[in-house]
Structure formats: C-alpha cells, structure tokens
Amino acid sequence: MLVEPLDAPRSVVAPRRERGYWSRLLPPLTVLACLTRFPSFVRPLWSPDEGYLAVQARMLAGGGELYETVVDRKPPLLPWLYEAAFAVCGSGSLTSVRVLAVLAQLLTAVLLASLARRRWGDGAGRTAGVLYLLASVGLNPQDAQAATFEVFMLPCTAAAMWCADRRRWGAAGAAVACAFLVKQTGGAVLVPVVWLLCRGGVSRTGLVRLGAGAIVPVLGAAVLTDPAGFVFWTVTGSGAYAAFTGSELHVLTRGLTNTAILAVACAGLIPPVVRVLRRARTGPAELWLWPASSAVAVLLGFHFFGHYFLQLIPPVALLATAALQALPRDRMVTAVLTSACCCTLFLTWGLLAPRSDLAHAERLADAVVRRTAPGDPVLVWGIHPETYWLADRAPASRYLTAGLLTNYSGGRDGPQVGERYAVEGAWPAFRAELAAHPPALIVDDSRDKPYRPERVPSLRRILATGYEEVGRVEGAVLYAPASGRD
Numbered sequence: 001m002l003v004e005p006l007d008a009p010r011s012v013v014a015p016r017r018e019r020g021y022w023s024r025l026l027p028p029l030t031v032l033a034c035l036t037r038f039p040s041f042v043r044p045l046w047s048p049d050e051g052y053l054a055v056q057a058r059m060l061a062g063g064g065e066l067y068e069t070v071v072d073r074k075p076p077l078l079p080w081l082y083e084a085a086f087a088v089c090g091s092g093s094l095t096s097v098r099v100l101a102v103l104a105q106l107l108t109a110v111l112l113a114s115l116a117r118r119r120w121g122d123g124a125g126r127t128a129g130v131l132y133l134l135a136s137v138g139l140n141p142q143d144a145q146a147a148t149f150e151v152f153m154l155p156c157t158a159a160a161m162w163c164a165d166r167r168r169w170g171a172a173g174a175a176v177a178c179a180f181l182v183k184q185t186g187g188a189v190l191v192p193v194v195w196l197l198c199r200g201g202v203s204r205t206g207l208v209r210l211g212a213g214a215i216v217p218v219l220g221a222a223v224l225t226d227p228a229g230f231v232f233w234t235v236t237g238s239g240a241y242a243a244f245t246g247s248e249l250h251v252l253t254r255g256l257t258n259t260a261i262l263a264v265a266c267a268g269l270i271p272p273v274v275r276v277l278r279r280a281r282t283g284p285a286e287l288w289l290w291p292a293s294s295a296v297a298v299l300l301g302f303h304f305f306g307h308y309f310l311q312l313i314p315p316v317a318l319l320a321t322a323a324l325q326a327l328p329r330d331r332m333v334t335a336v337l338t339s340a341c342c343c344t345l346f347l348t349w350g351l352l353a354p355r356s357d358l359a360h361a362e363r364l365a366d367a368v369v370r371r372t373a374p375g376d377p378v379l380v381w382g383i384h385p386e387t388y389w390l391a392d393r394a395p396a397s398r399y400l401t402a403g404l405l406t407n408y409s410g411g412r413d414g415p416q417v418g419e420r421y422a423v424e425g426a427w428p429a430f431r432a433e434l435a436a437h438p439p440a441l442i443v444d445d446s447r448d449k450p451y452r453p454e455r456v457p458s459l460r461r462i463l464a465t466g467y468e469e470v471g472r473v474e475g476a477v478l479y480a481p482a483s484g485r486d
Contacts, residue, residue, distance in 0.1 A: 018122050025113065025126060032133045033106040036343060039137075039145050039350030040098050044390070045358055046146035047307075048401070050094060051386025053148065055400055057082035058091050058389070064398075067229030071398050073409075075234050076221055077181040078152055092392075094147060101147035104155050109133050111158035112318055115165055120325045127324060127332055131269060132317035134339035136310070138265015139258065141350035143306030149183040150310035156182060157189040158314050161290065164196040169206040173213020180214075181221055184234060185297035185311065190214065192289040199285075237423055255304030262309045265346060268338030269320035272331055276323040287322055290315035357384065360474055364443060365390035367473045371480065372440050379434070381459065382445030382476075383408065396439040397430055399423075405430060406451040417450040419458060427458055434462060442467055442479040 018024075045051055056070050056079045064070040066079065082097055089096035109129040117125030137144040156179035163172035172193050179186025197206055222230040263270065294311045298304070324332045361384050368378055368391040377396035380387045385400040403409030407421035419427060442463065446452035453460045467479035 021117070021122055021125070025129065026110070029109050029113070029129050029133065030106055032130065033102050033109065036133050036137045036347065037098070037102045037105060037145070039141060039347060039353075040101065040147065041095065042351060043355060043358060044094065045361070045386050047142045047148060048384050048386060049148040049307075050097075050146050051361075051384065051389050052400055053079060053082045053097075054086075054091065054094065054389040055385050055395065057086045059395070061086060061091070062394070066225045067233050068226055069398050071229075071233060071404070072400075073233055073237065073404075074149065074183060075181040076225055076230075077178065078149055078183075081152065091389075097147045101151045104152050105133065105136055107155040108136075108158045108314055111155065111162045112314055112321075115158075115162055115318060116321045118165065120322065123332075124321050124325055127336070128318055128321040130336060131320060131339055132314060134336070134343040135265050135269060135313050135317060137343060137346045137350065138313070139261055139306040139309060139346075141346070141353045143258075144310070144346065145350050146307065148307060150307050153179050153182040153186040154310065154314055157186055157294075157311070160189045160193050161196075161286070164193040167196075167200070167206070169197060169203075170209040170213040173210040173215075174217055176214045177217035180218060185300060185308075188293040188297035188311075189290065191293035192286040195286050195289050232424075251302055251304060258304055258306045258309055261306065262312065265342050266313075266316060266320075266339075267342050268335040268340075269316055272320050272323040272327055272335055273316075275331075276326050287315075287319050291319060358386075360384075360476075361386050362390055364445065364473050364476055367471065367478060368393055368441060368443065371470070371478065376440035377437050378441050378443065379439040380443045380445055381451075381453070382443070382447075383449075384445060387443065387445070396437060397433045399426060399430055402446065402451045406456060408449065408451045417455075419456055431458065431462075438466070438481065440481070444477040444479065447475040 040046065045054075052072065056064075056072065059070045060066065060079060060083045066076050070079070072079070081100065085096040085100060109132045112132050113125040113129035116128035156175050160172050160175035160179060163169075163175055176187060176190045176193060179189055193210070197203070197210060291312060294315055297311055298308045320335065324335060364380075364384075365387050368380075368387065372378060372391075372393060374392065376393065378388065378391070378393040379396040381402050383401045383403055385395075388395050388400070399405050401409070405422045405426050406417050406419065408417050444453055444463075453463060463479055466482055468482045469477055470480040471478040
C-alpha cells in the first residue's frame with residue numbers, strides 16, 4: 001500500500017471547511033479538558049513545585065522582591081500568575097490556578113487543532129485536539145495533574161508554532177518569549193519556528209520581527225525584577241544543579257521509568273508515526289524538529305522528572321495526527337480508542353494515587369501551627385516547601401528548600417550534596433537572615449537524606465548554639481529557641 005507524504009491531504013482537492021466548525025468542536029474539547037484535569041481538584045497539593053509557587057506568591061504579595069527576597073531557578077511568569085490568582089481568589093486554596101491549568105490545556109488543544117486543520121483539514125483538527133488532551137495526563141499524577149511550569153508553558157509553545165505557521169513573526173517571537181518566561185526550556189520551540197522562517201526564504205523584516213518579539217518581553221521581565229538577579233537565577237547560577245556526577249544510575253533509572261510511562265500514555269500515538277516512518281520518510285521538517293528540540297530540552301540538566309516530559313506531548317500529538325492522514329481511516333479510530341483507554345488508566349491512577357508525602361506535610365504543618373503564632377517566622381529544612389503554605393507561616397529565609405543550600409535539588413543522591421555545592425552566595429545570606437530574624441521554630445525534615453544537619457556544619461552550629469529539640473513528627477525533628485534565649 002502506498003503511503004502519502006505527511007504534509008499531504010487525503011485527496012488532491014483542498015478539504016472543505018465546515019461551517020460552525022469551532023462552535024461544534026470547542027464544547028467537547030472543553031468537556032474533555034475538564035475530565036482529564038478532574039483529579040487535580042481532589043487534593044490540596046500535588047507536588048512540591050505547587051507548594052513552592054504558592055509560598056512565593058504569598059511572599060510577593062507581602063512585599064517580597066523576585067530574585068532578591070524571593071528566589072528560585074525559574075523565570076518570573078508563573079510566580080506572577082500565582083500571585084494574581086491569589087489576589088483575586090485568595091491564597092488558601094489552589095483551585096484558582098487549577099482552573100487556569102484547565103484553560104491552559106484547552107488552549108493548547110485548540111491551537112494544535114487549528115494547526116492540524118490548516119494543514120490537513122477539519123477531521124485532522126478534531127483528531128489533534130482530542131489526541132493531545134487524552135495523552136496530556138499520561139504521567140505520574142503528581143507530574144501530570146500539578147498546576148506547574150510545563151502545563152502553562154505548553155500553550156505558549158503551541159502558540160509559537162501557530163503564529164509561525166501563519167508567518168506572524170512578531171507574535172511568534174513573543175510566544176517563544178512567554179514560553180521561556182514560564183520555564184527556560186520552553187525556548188526550545190525557537191528551533192522549529194526559525195526553520196519555518198527560513199523555509200520560505202529568510203526575510204530581513206521577518207527576522208527582525210521574530211527577534212524583537214522574542215527579546216523585548218525577556219528584557220522587560222529582567223527590568224521589572226532585577227536584571228543581574230534575573231540572569232543569575234534563570235541562566236548562570238545553575239551549574240551545580242545541572243551536574244549529576246555520582247548520581248548517574250539514580251538519574252538514568254528515573255529517566256527510563258518516566259520514558260516508559262509516557263510511552264504507555266502515547267500507545268495510540270506512536271504506532272501511526274512508526275508505521276509511516278517505515279514506509280515514507282517524508283513530511284515537513286518542522287514536524288520532526290519540534291519533538292526533537294523538545295526532547296533536547298527534556299535532556300537538559302539530566303534530571304528527567306516526569307513533568308519535564310510534558311513538553312513532548314503537543315509535538316508528538318501533532319506528528320501522530322500528520323501520520324494518520326497517510327493511513328486508512330480505521331487507524332485514526334484505533335489511535336483515539338487506544339488513547340482513550342490509556343487516559344482512563346491514568347485518570348484512575350490520579351484518583352487512587354497514594355498521598356503519603358502530602359499527609360506527612362499536613363501533619364507537620366499542624367505541628368507548626370500548634371507551636372507558633374501567625375506572625376512567627378519558621379524554617380523548614382527539607383524539600384517540601386508546601387509545609388509553609390499549609391501552616392500559613394512565613395519562611396524565615398528566602399531559600400524555601402534545602403536544595404538551594406546543598407544542591408540536593410533534583411533528588412541528587414551522589415557526592416555533590418553539601419554546603420560547598422550551594423547556590424553562590426547563599427550561605428552568607430542565609431546566616432544573615434537567621435541572625436536578623438531568628439526562627440521561632442526550625443523543622444528538620446531531612447529524615448536521613450544527604451542534606452541532614454549532621455552533614456551541614458553551618459546548620460548544625462545554628463541548632464547547637466541556640467535551639468533545643470521540642471518534638472518529633474514522623475521522623476521530622478522540631479527545634480525551638482533554647483530556654484533563656486531572647
């Protein structure tokens with residue numbers, strides 16, 4: 001059987017455009033987006049990233065300054081979004097940002113549907129939107145259901161491709177900038193966008209518009225925060241974070257596990273692509289450059305967390321849609337049904353997933369509330385900043401996790417964990433913060449991890465000279481100021 005090129009419609013006649021196409025497609029896509037995100041609403045938190053963003057938003061609302069008194073290795077767009085959502089709906093619940101996450105997934109699906117419809121017709125548009133939403137939850141629930149960076153980055157990357165496909169270069173550049181300002185790896189979509197610019201012959205005007213669209217928003221974000229801090233925290237200050245010496249097996253296992261999980265989720269998408277590849281290695285290069293550049297972005301830093309893999313799903317869904325146009329129609333039905341079955345499996349996992357980390361954080365937060373007053377600063381020495389948010393207590397430091405002070409960020413279990421691997425300048429700032437505003441309670445939630453106080457001399461001295469143990473919660477140790485201390 002002959003296989004048509006990936007960029008060819010099913011017939012030589014341009015596909016007829018249905019009237020009322022979007023009015024009929026948007027309602028089912030909206031329902032599907034809500035169904036696939038339903039598990040996200042069944043628990044208060046899904047991941048430490050949500051907790052980190054929630055605490056950052058509260059700190060910003062209280063007068064904190066991003067990259068000064070509120071820090072993270074991420075661009076500013078999502079902390080600002082959390083802050084805005086909390087300003088409108090309150091900071092006691094993540095429901096507002098969960099609703100925004102549903103809208104982000106719906107927008108991504110609509111943009112993919114529009115891309116596919118423009119290239120291959122109305123049916124392809126429906127297929128692309130549905131396939132994307134069905135596959136969008138195909139990871140560990142704490143990765144797929146959390147309202148974190150990748151979920152909000154994806155509509156920006158899809159918008160960049162949508163604009164580039166229509167040769168709207170200024171808007172395409174702005175979409176690339178927005179993707180980068182959500183998370184640095186979102187900038188990888190610039191590769192297929194530039195290819196689309198070059199494919200029709202490099203236009204000086206187009207190049208200038210694309211460059212200006214991509215650069216001006218980033219410069220604006222830097223100016224609105226702190227230019228030097230913006231560059232440090234988003235680009236230059238993560239050298240130790242990217243290294244994985246001594247953690248190779250740990251990292252490789254995580255990468256292979258999450259790859260296998262995503263492969264199950266994409267069981268309906270991968271076979272059409274492989275089938276067409278075996279018969280006809282043709283098609284527009286951007287269909288391959290988008291998933292390839294996204295795969296490189298997943299590899300950057302060698303962490304391989306499950307939520308990193310979300311960046312692959314939109315380009316893979318579009319590529320699968322393209323492949324299905326070159327195959328008999330029954331293959332499309334098979335792809336959708338297979339994806340629906342896999343989606344059901346992952347939704348069930350999301351609804352039944354154990355919540356041991358969350359339960360621990362909630363019990364720890366209860367203990368913090370009992371032992372402190374609302375205005376008391378608290379230090380949680382661990383990697384679960386959600387404790388601050390659950391307890392509604394202000395952090396005693398800008399460093400919300402031990403990761404920034406020990407390089408445990410990313411779950412490194414090798415030798416590159418300790419004070420010497422901290423973010424540059426972190427420990428002098430940390431010691432100054434604790435001296436100026438001593439915590440009313442220090443919670444050691446390391447629980448025998450490589451960053452436990454016994455392996456961190458500065459923290460060990462702080463505990464030894466001014467604090468005493470006052471309780472334990474499931475392995476976490478609580479310290480209050482020693483008796484007689486001011």
